[in-house]
Amino acid sequence: MNSKDIAKIVGVSRSTVSRVINNYPDIPQATREKVLKAIKEYNYYPNASARRLAGMKSSTLGIFIIDIKDNEKPHHVIENNEDLLYGNSYFSPFINAFIDQSNKAQYHVLVSTIYSSDELWKIQSAFYEKRIDGAVIIGSSSIDYSKIFEIMDKDSITVAVDLDMEKENTGTVMSVNINNYGGVSDAIDYLVELGHKDIAVITGDLNKLSGKIRFESFKDALLRHGLPLNNDFIAYGDFTENSGYEGMKKILASGKKPTAVFTSNDTMAIGAYRAIKEYGLKIPEDISVMGFDNSYISQYMSPPLTTVNVSLPEIAKCSIELLLDSINNKEIKNRQKTVNVQIVKRNSCKKIV
Amino acid sequence: MNSKDIAKIVGVSRSTVSRVINNYPDIPQATREKVLKAIKEYNYYPNASARRLAGMKSSTLGIFIIDIKDNEKPHHVIENNEDLLYGNSYFSPFINAFIDQSNKAQYHVLVSTIYSSDELWKIQSAFYEKRIDGAVIIGSSSIDYSKIFEIMDKDSITVAVDLDMEKENTGTVMSVNINNYGGVSDAIDYLVELGHKDIAVITGDLNKLSGKIRFESFKDALLRHGLPLNNDFIAYGDFTENSGYEGMKKILASGKKPTAVFTSNDTMAIGAYRAIKEYGLKIPEDISVMGFDNSYISQYMSPPLTTVNVSLPEIAKCSIELLLDSINNKEIKNRQKTVNVQIVKRNSCKKIV
DNA sequence: CTGAAAGCGCTTACAG
DNA sequence: CTGAAAGCGCTTACAG
Numbered sequence: 001m002n003s004k005d006i007a008k009i010v011g012v013s014r015s016t017v018s019r020v021i022n023n024y025p026d027i028p029q030a031t032r033e034k035v036l037k038a039i040k041e042y043n044y045y046p047n048a049s050a051r052r053l054a055g056m057k058s059s060t061l062g063i064f065i066i067d068i069k070d071n072e073k074p075h076h077v078i079e080n081n082e083d084l085l086y087g088n089s090y091f092s093p094f095i096n097a098f099i100d101q102s103n104k105a106q107y108h109v110l111v112s113t114i115y116s117s118d119e120l121w122k123i124q125s126a127f128y129e130k131r132i133d134g135a136v137i138i139g140s141s142s143i144d145y146s147k148i149f150e151i152m153d154k155d156s157i158t159v160a161v162d163l164d165m166e167k168e169n170t171g172t173v174m175s176v177n178i179n180n181y182g183g184v185s186d187a188i189d190y191l192v193e194l195g196h197k198d199i200a201v202i203t204g205d206l207n208k209l210s211g212k213i214r215f216e217s218f219k220d221a222l223l224r225h226g227l228p229l230n231n232d233f234i235a236y237g238d239f240t241e242n243s244g245y246e247g248m249k250k251i252l253a254s255g256k257k258p259t260a261v262f263t264s265n266d267t268m269a270i271g272a273y274r275a276i277k278e279y280g281l282k283i284p285e286d287i288s289v290m291g292f293d294n295s296y297i298s299q300y301m302s303p304p305l306t307t308v309n310v311s312l313p314e315i316a317k318c319s320i321e322l323l324l325d326s327i328n329n330k331e332i333k334n335r336q337k338t339v340n341v342q343i344v345k346r347n348s349c350k351k352i353v
Numbered sequence: 354m355n356s357k358d359i360a361k362i363v364g365v366s367r368s369t370v371s372r373v374i375n376n377y378p379d380i381p382q383a384t385r386e387k388v389l390k391a392i393k394e395y396n397y398y399p400n401a402s403a404r405r406l407a408g409m410k411s412s413t414l415g416i417f418i419i420d421i422k423d424n425e426k427p428h429h430v431i432e433n434n435e436d437l438l439y440g441n442s443y444f445s446p447f448i449n450a451f452i453d454q455s456n457k458a459q460y461h462v463l464v465s466t467i468y469s470s471d472e473l474w475k476i477q478s479a480f481y482e483k484r485i486d487g488a489v490i491i492g493s494s495s496i497d498y499s500k501i502f503e504i505m506d507k508d509s510i511t512v513a514v515d516l517d518m519e520k521e522n523t524g525t526v527m528s529v530n531i532n533n534y535g536g537v538s539d540a541i542d543y544l545v546e547l548g549h550k551d552i553a554v555i556t557g558d559l560n561k562l563s564g565k566i567r568f569e570s571f572k573d574a575l576l577r578h579g580l581p582l583n584n585d586f587i588a589y590g591d592f593t594e595n596s597g598y599e600g601m602k603k604i605l606a607s608g609k610k611p612t613a614v615f616t617s618n619d620t621m622a623i624g625a626y627r628a629i630k631e632y633g634l635k636i637p638e639d640i641s642v643m644g645f646d647n648s649y650i651s652q653y654m655s656p657p658l659t660t661v662n663v664s665l666p667e668i669a670k671c672s673i674e675l676l677l678d679s680i681n682n683k684e685i686k687n688r689q690k691t692v693n694v695q696i697v698k699r700n701s702c703k704k705i706v
Numbered sequence: 707c708t709g710a711a712a713g714c715g716c717t718t719a720c721a722g
Numbered sequence: 723c724t725g726a727a728a729g730c731g732c733t734t735a736c737a738g
Contacts, residue, residue, distance in 0.1 A: 001481075043481070044481075045477075045478045045481035045482045046482065047406070047482060047483050048402075048482040048483060048484050049402035049403075049405035049406045049411070049483055050402075050406055052402035053400070053402045053403055053406055058402070060463070091449075092445040092446070092448075092449055093445070095445075095448070095449070096444075096445055099464050099465070100466055103465055103466055108463050108465065108484065109463065109464055109465075110413070110461050110462065110463055111452050111462055111464055112452070112456055112461065112462075113452055113453055113456055124398075125398045126461075128354075128396070128397075128398035129398045129399065129400060129401040130401060131461065270653065296650070297649070297650055297653060300623065300650060300653065300654065301653065302655040
C-alpha cells in the first residue's frame with residue numbers, strides 16, 4: 001500500500017494524496033475527506049524514508065548518552081554487559097523523561113550510548129545519515145565535548161546537558177544546565193541555619209561542569225558564612241558510590257569529626273552512609289548528611305536523605321524546546337537555559353546546638 | 354556530500370562506491386582502498402533514508418513500553434509530566450539494557466511509550482512507515498496484546514516480553530519470559546527451609562503474565578509442602594508500592610500474623626516494609642520478607658531485601674537474538690525463550706525455630 | 707570487474 | 723484546485 005494505490009482508489013493523483021497528508025490548505029473538503037477515508041480504511045502510512053528523502057524532516061530526535069569511564073579501553077573490550085549503562089541509575093530517568101516529552105511533541109527518539117572516545121563518530125553519523133533532526137548530548141566531561149563539537153557539522157542541531165559553555169561554545173551549540181551554584185548555596189545555608197559549622201564535602205568529578213560548580217559554590221558558601229575551609233574536610237570523589245564511601249572514610253579518619261557532610265550527589269551519599277555506619281556513627285545524631293539530585297533512591301535511604309531536587313523532566317523539556325525551536329528555524333532568544341532546583345528536607349540533617 | 358560526489362572524486366561510478374560501502378566481493382583491493390580513503394577524507398556517510406528506500410534494512414529496532422494505567426484517560430489528558438514513565442523504575446533498566454545490546458549489534462533503537470489504548474497505532478505505524486525492522490513490546494497486560502496483534506501486519510517482526518502466549522499466539526509473535534514459576538518455587542522452598550509455615554502473599558497484577566504465574570506458583574508451592582493457604586494471608590496487589598503497603602496492612606490487620614510474606618515484586622516489598630514498620634514490627638525478627646526482581650533499590654533497603662534476581666540484560670539479549678534471527682531470515686528453532694532467575698539471599702529473611 | 711539506468715515512495719515547484 | 727514530472731540519494735539487476 002503506497003500513495004499511488006490510495007490515489008487510484010480515490011480517483012485522484014498522488015500529488016493530491018500527498019497534499020491532504022501534509023495538510024495543504026487549498027483542498028476542497030470533499031476531496032480531503034475521501035482521501036482520508038481511504039487512508040484510514042486501507043491502513044496506509046506514508047513511508048518515512050521516502051518522505052525524508054523528498055525533503056521532509058525525519059521527525060526524530062537523538063539522545064546520546066556519553067559514559068566514557070576509561071579512555072584506555074575501547075568499547076569492544078567491555079565484556080561484562082552488566083557494567084554498561086544498565087547500571088547507571090542517574091541517566092535512566094532523564095532518558096525516560098526525554099522520550100516521554102519527545103513522544104508528546106510527535107517526535108520519535110533514537111537512543112545511543114557511547115562508551116569510549118572511539119565511538120564519538122556515532123553522533124556525527126546519525127546527523128550525516130539524516131537519521132535525526134536534532135540531538136541532546138548528556139553525560140560527558142568537557143574533554144569529550146570539545147572533540148565532539150570539533151567533528152560535528154556546524155548545522156547539526158544539538159543541545160548539551162551539563163556542559164561548560166565557557167570553554168567550548170563555538171556559538172553553534174545550545175545547552176541546558178541546572179542551577180548547581182544556587183542549589184549548593186541553599187544547601188549550605190540550610191546546614192548553617194541548623195547550626196553546623198564544621199561542614200565537610202565530598203566533591204564530584206571536577207571534569208564535569210556539575211562537579212566543578214558544586215564544589216566552587218560550596219567553597220563560596222563557607223566563605224560567605226565566615227566558616228573555615230578545612231583541608232581534612234575535603235574529599236575528592238567522582239560521583240560514584242564507592243568514591244563516596246572512600247571519601248567519607250578519609251574524612252572520618254582525619255581525627256576531627258565534622259558535624260555535617262555535603263556529598264555532591266546522592267549516589268555518593270549512599271557510600272557515605274555506609275562509611276559512617278561502619279564507624280559506628282549515627283545519622284543524623286552524630287553527623288548530618290546532605291545530598292544532591294533527589295534521585296529515586298534517596299527517599300528510601302535510612303534515614304531518608306535530605307537533598308536538592310533536580311527535575312529531570314524539566315531538563316528534558318527545556319532541551320526539547322531548544323531543539324524544536326531551532327529545527328523550526330524559530331528565533332531563539334536564549335541558547336542557554338537554566339533549570340531551578342530546590343531543597344527537599346528529610347531526616348538526614350539535624351539541628352545542633 | 355553524496356555518493357555521486359565521492360564517485361567523481363575517486364573517478365569511478367556511483368555503483369562502485371555503493372559496492373564498496375556494502376562490501377561486495379568482486380572489487381579490486383586498489384579500488385576499494387581509494388574509495389574508502391575518499392569516504393574517510395570527506396567524511397561521507399550514506400543517507401540512511403535513501404538506503405532504506407532502495408531496499409536495505411533500516412537497521413533500527415523499536416522498543417515499545419506499554420504503560421496503560423487507566424483506560425478511561427487518553428494520553429492528552431495526562432498533564433502531570435512526573436506521572437509518566439519517568440517514575441517507572443521497573444522498565445528503565447530493561448530499556449537501557451536493550452539499547453546497549455542493540456548498539457553493540459550495530460542497530461539503532463527507537464523508543465516509544467504508550468499510555469493508552471488510543472496510542473496502540475504507534476506500533477503499527479512504526480512498522481508501516483518502515484522506521485524499524487523489528488520491535489520488542491513490553492509492559493502490557495493480555496488485554497492490550499490481543500488488540501495489538503490484531504492490528505499488526507503478520508510480518509511485522511516483534512517479540513513480546515512477559516506475554517501470555519497461550520491465549521494470544523497467532524504463530525507470528527515471538528516471546529521471551531523469565532522463569533517466574535521456578536523463581537517463586539525456589540523462593541518458597543527457601544522460606545520453608547528456614548522453618549516458615551505461615552507464609553502470606555501479596556500478588557501482582559493478575560492480568561499480567563508475571564503476576565498470574567507468580568501467584569499460581571506460590572499456591573502450588575504451599576500445596577507441595579503441605580502448607581495451608583490461608584485466605585487472610587492473601588492480598589491482591591498490582592505491583593505498585595502502595596498496593597504492597599495496603600496489602601501488608603490488610604494481612605497484618607487479620608489478627609493472625611504470618612512469619613513470612615512473599616511480595617510478588619520488590620516495589621511492593623517497599624510498601625510492605627513501611628506497613629510492617631508502622632505496626633511496630635521488625636524485619637526479619639518479627640516477620641521475614643521476600644521480594645522478586647532484584648531491583649536496583651532492593652540492596653539498599655533496610656534490611657537489604659532477599660529477592661529473586663531477574664537479569665534484564667539477559668532478557669534484552671534474548672529479545673534481540675530472536676529479532677535479528679528473524680530479520681535475517683534465519684531458521685528459528687524456538688520462538689519462545691525463557692530466562693532463568695536465581696534467589697539472592699540478603700537480610701530480610703530469618704531462620705525460625 | 708564496472709557503468710548506465712531503473713526503481714524505491716514520497717514532495718513540490720510548475721503549469722494549467 | 724490539481725496532475726505530470728522531476729528530484730531526493732541510494733542499490734542492484736542488467737549488460738558488457
